[in-house]
Structure formats: C-alpha cells, structure tokens
Amino acid sequence: MGASRVREDDESKDDAFPKLFETKKPTKVQLVIRWLFSISVLISICLVWFYRFKYVPTSVAEVDDHKLGTRRWIWIGLFAAEIWFGFYWIVSQPLRLNQVFRHTSRDRLLLTRYEEKLPRVDVFVCTANPMIEPPAMVINTVLSVMAYDYPPEKLSVYLSDDGGSDLTFYAMLEASHFCKYWIPFCKKFEVEPRSPVAYFSSNSKHNSSSFNSEWSAMKILYEKMENRIETATKLGKVPDEMRARHKGFSEWASVSSPRDHQTILQILIDSRTPDVVDMEGSKLPTLVYMAREKRPQHHHNFKAGAMNSLIRVSSKISTGSIILNVDCDMYSNNSVSIRDALCFFMDEAKGHEIAYVQFPQNFDNISKNDLYGGMLRVIAEQDFPGQDGNGGPLYIGSGCFHRRETLLGKENSKVSKTDQWETNDILSKLVLTESIAELEDSVKDLANCIYEENTQWGNEMGLKYGCPVEDVLTGLSIQCRGWKSVYLNPERQGFLGVAPNTLGDTLVQHKRWSEGDFQIFLSKYNPFLYGHKKISLGLQMSYCVYCLWAPNSLPTLYYLVIPPLCLLKGIPLFPKITSPWFLPFAYLIISTYTSSLVEFLLSGGTLQGWWNEQRIWMFKRTTSYLFAIIDSISKLLGLSKSAFVITSKVAEEDVSERYEKEIMEFGTSSPIFTTIIATLALINLFSLVGGLKRVFIDMKLETIEQPLLIQIVQCGFVVLINLPVYQGLFRKDKGRIPPFVSLKSVTLALSICILVSSLY
Numbered sequence: 001m002g003a004s005r006v007r008e009d010d011e012s013k014d015d016a017f018p019k020l021f022e023t024k025k026p027t028k029v030q031l032v033i034r035w036l037f038s039i040s041v042l043i044s045i046c047l048v049w050f051y052r053f054k055y056v057p058t059s060v061a062e063v064d065d066h067k068l069g070t071r072r073w074i075w076i077g078l079f080a081a082e083i084w085f086g087f088y089w090i091v092s093q094p095l096r097l098n099q100v101f102r103h104t105s106r107d108r109l110l111l112t113r114y115e116e117k118l119p120r121v122d123v124f125v126c127t128a129n130p131m132i133e134p135p136a137m138v139i140n141t142v143l144s145v146m147a148y149d150y151p152p153e154k155l156s157v158y159l160s161d162d163g164g165s166d167l168t169f170y171a172m173l174e175a176s177h178f179c180k181y182w183i184p185f186c187k188k189f190e191v192e193p194r195s196p197v198a199y200f201s202s203n204s205k206h207n208s209s210s211f212n213s214e215w216s217a218m219k220i221l222y223e224k225m226e227n228r229i230e231t232a233t234k235l236g237k238v239p240d241e242m243r244a245r246h247k248g249f250s251e252w253a254s255v256s257s258p259r260d261h262q263t264i265l266q267i268l269i270d271s272r273t274p275d276v277v278d279m280e281g282s283k284l285p286t287l288v289y290m291a292r293e294k295r296p297q298h299h300h301n302f303k304a305g306a307m308n309s310l311i312r313v314s315s316k317i318s319t320g321s322i323i324l325n326v327d328c329d330m331y332s333n334n335s336v337s338i339r340d341a342l343c344f345f346m347d348e349a350k351g352h353e354i355a356y357v358q359f360p361q362n363f364d365n366i367s368k369n370d371l372y373g374g375m376l377r378v379i380a381e382q383d384f385p386g387q388d389g390n391g392g393p394l395y396i397g398s399g400c401f402h403r404r405e406t407l408l409g410k411e412n413s414k415v416s417k418t419d420q421w422e423t424n425d426i427l428s429k430l431v432l433t434e435s436i437a438e439l440e441d442s443v444k445d446l447a448n449c450i451y452e453e454n455t456q457w458g459n460e461m462g463l464k465y466g467c468p469v470e471d472v473l474t475g476l477s478i479q480c481r482g483w484k485s486v487y488l489n490p491e492r493q494g495f496l497g498v499a500p501n502t503l504g505d506t507l508v509q510h511k512r513w514s515e516g517d518f519q520i521f522l523s524k525y526n527p528f529l530y531g532h533k534k535i536s537l538g539l540q541m542s543y544c545v546y547c548l549w550a551p552n553s554l555p556t557l558y559y560l561v562i563p564p565l566c567l568l569k570g571i572p573l574f575p576k577i578t579s580p581w582f583l584p585f586a587y588l589i590i591s592t593y594t595s596s597l598v599e600f601l602l603s604g605g606t607l608q609g610w611w612n613e614q615r616i617w618m619f620k621r622t623t624s625y626l627f628a629i630i631d632s633i634s635k636l637l638g639l640s641k642s643a644f645v646i647t648s649k650v651a652e653e654d655v656s657e658r659y660e661k662e663i664m665e666f667g668t669s670s671p672i673f674t675t676i677i678a679t680l681a682l683i684n685l686f687s688l689v690g691g692l693k694r695v696f697i698d699m700k701l702e703t704i705e706q707p708l709l710i711q712i713v714q715c716g717f718v719v720l721i722n723l724p725v726y727q728g729l730f731r732k733d734k735g736r737i738p739p740f741v742s743l744k745s746v747t748l749a750l751s752i753c754i755l756v757s758s759l760y
C-alpha cells in the first residue's frame, strides 16, 4: 500500500513537472581523456618551468660578463613569458573540463498548462547610426523578431534609435505597414528565416502554385519598400508625402542634432487596440520607436543607456517579464527561439533560478575559410558550454533573453517558484483607458536625461555604466546575486549577424573587447574578488580567460621577437634534441596545436580556417591586445586617452570582392597595426634566413645536437603563417599594405636585425 502510493506520487509528480529541458554532459570516457590530457600538459608545463629555473645561464666559458648578463635577462624574460602562458592555460581549464550542453523539449510548451501561461516578451533592438547601420537592415531585424512564432498580443518590439534619425523612423513606419502582409505570409507558409532580405536572397523552394504567386507578390512588395527606404537613405531625406501623412515626423522639427534632442517616442502598433490587425485579421505585435533624450551636457552611456531607457519605457507599455535583446544587425534565423528560451524559464524544477538564456552570436557573412576568424567558432562551441557547466555563460549583449526582474537588480532569494508569471496578466486585463497619445506622453519622461539622476540606474539597476563591455559586467553582477544562466546553441542558429569583413575592423573590435574585459579585471569587479564566495571558482576563472586577454600581448610579443633574434645570433634558448628536456617542449608544442586543431574541426571548421585563425590569433595578440593594455594602463594612471589613432578607415568599394576571395585586407587597417604586423613578420623572415645560413652553410654549431631546432621551427612557423603579409607587401590592389607602411616596416625590421647581428 505504502509502496504503491509512493509510486503514484512519483508518477503524478512527473506529470506535474514534465522537464522542459535536458542537460547533457560528456561521457565518462570523454571526461577521463580530457583530464588525462590536461594533466599531461600540466606536467610538461611544470617541467618547462623547472628547466628554465635550473638552467639560468650562470657561466659560459667563452663569453664575458657583459654578454652573460644579457643572456641571463633574455632567459629570465623567456621564463616570465612561459610562467604567464602556463598560468593562463591553467585558468582556461575549467572551460574544457566542465562542459554541459542543453537541449529543449519545445513541444511540451504546447501543453495547455504552459501555453496559457506564456509570459509577455519584450524585444529590444538597438541601433545607433543610420549611416553605419542602414535603416533597411534595421527593419529586417525588426520584422524578423515581429514574426516570431508567439502569440502576438504577448509580443512587443522596441527599437531604440540612438541616432535619433527620421530616416530610421520612416523605415519603421514602412515596416509597421509591411508587417501586415509579411507576418501572415510567414505563418501561413512557415517561412524561415523571417528576415525578408535573408529569406528572399536564399533559394526558396517553390512547390505549389498558390505559394508561388504569393511568394512573388510578397517579394515585389518587399522590394518596393526596400527601394523607397534606400532611396530616402541615399537622399538623406524622407519623402514629403510620407512626412505629411504621419504626425510623428513633426517631432523632428525641433531636433537640432543627433546629440541634442528631446525624447521621441511613437507607438506604431499597439496590439491592444482592437482594430489593429494584419491582412488575415489576426492581431499584430506591439511596435514602438524610441529615441531617448540626448543633451550634450549629459553622458548617454552608449548602448547600456539605451537599454535602460527601454527597460523603463517598456515597463509602462507592455511589461514583458522576459526581455530579449538583439543588435540591429542580428536578425532572427529561427522563429521558435522565444519558445526555446522559455523552456528554461518555465521549467518548474529549475526555471526559478535562471536569470538569462544566452544564444551564440552567429554570422551569415563569413567567407568559406573564415579569413578573419570572425566566427569565434571555438568560443561558441567549446568555451560557452564550459562557462555553462561552471554556473552560466557570460552575457554578451545580443541574442540574450533576460528575466526582467533580474535586470532590475533583484536577488535570487528563491521566492515564489509557482505563479511567477502571474503579474503579466494584470496588464492584459487592463482596459485600454488611455489613448495611445496619452500613453506616449506619460512614458516619455522615463527616457529623459535627468530621469536617472540620483538613482541606482546604471549601477544596481539595469545595465551597468562605465565599461566598454557593459554586458559582460552586467551578466557577472547578475550571477553574483545568486542567479544562474544557461547557454543554448541549437542546431538551427537563433541569430545571425554581420561579422567584420576587414582586418582593421576585426582588430579594432577585439581591441575594444579586450580592453573592456581587462578593465573589469582591474576594477572592483575583478571576478576573483567580486565573485568570491558568490560564484564558483571555475566560473571566476572562466571570466578571467577573457579578462586576461590583453596581458597576453606582452609575452606573445616577447616570444615573437626574442627567440628569432637569438636564432640570428646563434644563441640557443631551448634544449638540444638529444637532451631529455627537449621532450616536454616538444610535447607541449605538438599536443597544444593538435588539440586546438581537433577542437576547431569538431566545431565545424576547416583546416584552412584553423590556419587562418592561428594567424588572426597572433595579430590580435600583437596589436589589439597590446593597445588594449597600453590604453588601460594609461587610463589607470590618469593619463589622457590613447595617443595612437586606431580607428579603421571607411571601406573601399572592392573590399567585399577581396573578402570573398579570402585575400587579406590591409589597406583599411590602422597604419600602426599594420606596421607592427609587417615588422614582426619581417623580423622572423630575416632571422629564419640568417639562422638557416648559420646552421647549414657556416656550420658554426654541431648539427646533430641542433640546439637551435626549436627556434628554427618556431620561426619557420611564424613565417608560414605570415605568408599573406609578405604578399601584402607586394600586391598591387587597394587592399595591400600601403607603401609608406611597407617602407617603415622594412626599415624597422632591417635595422633591428642589423643592430642585433652587429652587437657584441
């Protein structure tokens, strides 16, 4: 009797709590292999350290004191670099040893118990500049999220336009009209993806004739709209008849500049108004345009400021309990992503502790072998599952679903597990008493500059201010308040954006990221201090993998300059082949490269793609990270901002042609970046030539013992990886290394090499 009751209870419990998601871990065998590998690498690292420690040059028969001193310092520098690399490798291990992979059971959401309780979802799209982010692209993102497979009365889409541009507003108006055709079309034919431009540029299959005719009609409708928007953007002027038709444009009469204007807030579609329906008579999602107030004397705090305004404004209009944040160039490629994310939030067993669900940032603008490593493939496929296993992924600013209350600073005190979505219904039950205009007027104040004065906004509430990677910092503070986050990387990717397609853009982007992350490390939010006892040590270390990107630059530079120059001089820095100490070095080199290649291939990359990524890895470390560290430190010392200009120039016309052919684009990079890259490449080339001559022609060293072998291999590897740089020096197109940069680099590299060879 007792036993059967228990079983019944169990069953009814199962019924009551059907799991909405599953968490998969690597198998025991995989884990054992991982651990064994890590331990073997760790042992080799310790052996290398021990070798460096034991063999610091003390006395060499034929060299005088002066030379000995120099050699000792070279050795100690190398030791320091190796200590850093080893330490950094240890910090990165939790990402490899503790991965989890999530899968959702979306169909279970269709059970009435969930379907009726689906929460309201507010989608925030942020744009900042109509020149860099064309309005036509922005509304494609907006349309793709409006067409989510979700009850329209529970979905609201907000665009924050920090460019305060009437062109963007105009495009939004067009979109608010076009969506009445587009959304029913998507739902009727289950169209994917739901960004019109992405959909029409992919080869859609034509089966039935009714589909074909609707498809063509829709395509024409879209193209006409796109045409009108692009013409307006090109002319920089909204068509007069459009201006006359919508009163919203009158707001721009008093706008003097994008940096100085009042709040402009327009509810373009209010799903609560009964007569707002699409062509099939179905409800439409709410659509809101907002350009928050900007005044020169008030800091606007970039995207974090825009997001915080949206959080407040939306709290008075739709109050979605879930907030999705996407960048304006990241369209939704999967109409069920909201439902995927809700599988975590609505899970009765675990949902109450989950603050946000982060999707990977994927790109549909990547050349075949990903010349600039823009996919961040290993990060998406290996690092993030590792963060997830340690307590939750970083929040990376786009493709992320948040619980509204966590953004408002709420602690996870494990309150009401049940009925957590109750509040949503209050709003839907409200009778629409205010007119749209009244509502607009009453919420405008929330987006004004002075609203945040003397409040916790930007600090304890909303996204944090004052950091170039405000999203990462915000995610960290949410996790430190006791919340978990999860990473979902579904097969059909949720969001697709545009990756940088020049070397310059890639390097500048990474400079910003690595600088922001390093600033977190230097601030009171240092994951080890701020996260102490709040998040797991593994997660603290996972954060530091990125926070410590920038300092990697110095040891990497040392490694790329000193061993080659020593090769040129014939100074061995590594053990001879015949020495047992050769083994740990060889093992480290072979095993780390093999594992990185295997990881890359397992993440879906190509061999050539891996090779390209090694190159970008080197470039990032020697340029982006270097300037990130210089700028961080000069800020810390209170010096002025970077003395170097490192913005990239506007792209030339034939850039994308070269991008598709995977020819590296140097022309648009910052000259100082290119100079460093080319000089390093040339130093290694000259040293390799000099070193090979010394070994094979002059025979100054015993060839069997070959103490210079590791240096020759390293130098040869660097030269091979830099082949596109040497080509860049001799190419004729506009993307080549500019002649004055080439001249500077050659002179610099030659003088360094000559100086070193003639020294003592």
Ligand SMILES: *[C@@H]1O[C@H](CO)[C@@H](O)[C@H](O)[C@H]1NC(C)=O
Residues within 6 Å of the ligand: 365, 366, 367, 498, 501, 656, 659, 660
């Ligand atoms: C994306 O890449 C394609 C080629 O792959 C190119 O034609 C297009 O201009 C690129 N778009 C952007 C915005 O860079």
Ligand SMILES: *[C@@H]1O[C@H](CO)[C@@H](O)[C@H](O)[C@H]1NC(C)=O
Residues within 6 Å of the ligand: 192, 193, 333, 334, 362, 491, 492, 493
């Ligand atoms: C985006 O969606 C399309 C259409 O559903 C799909 O075929 C494609 O594989 C998706 N792209 C990626 C990168 O997952």
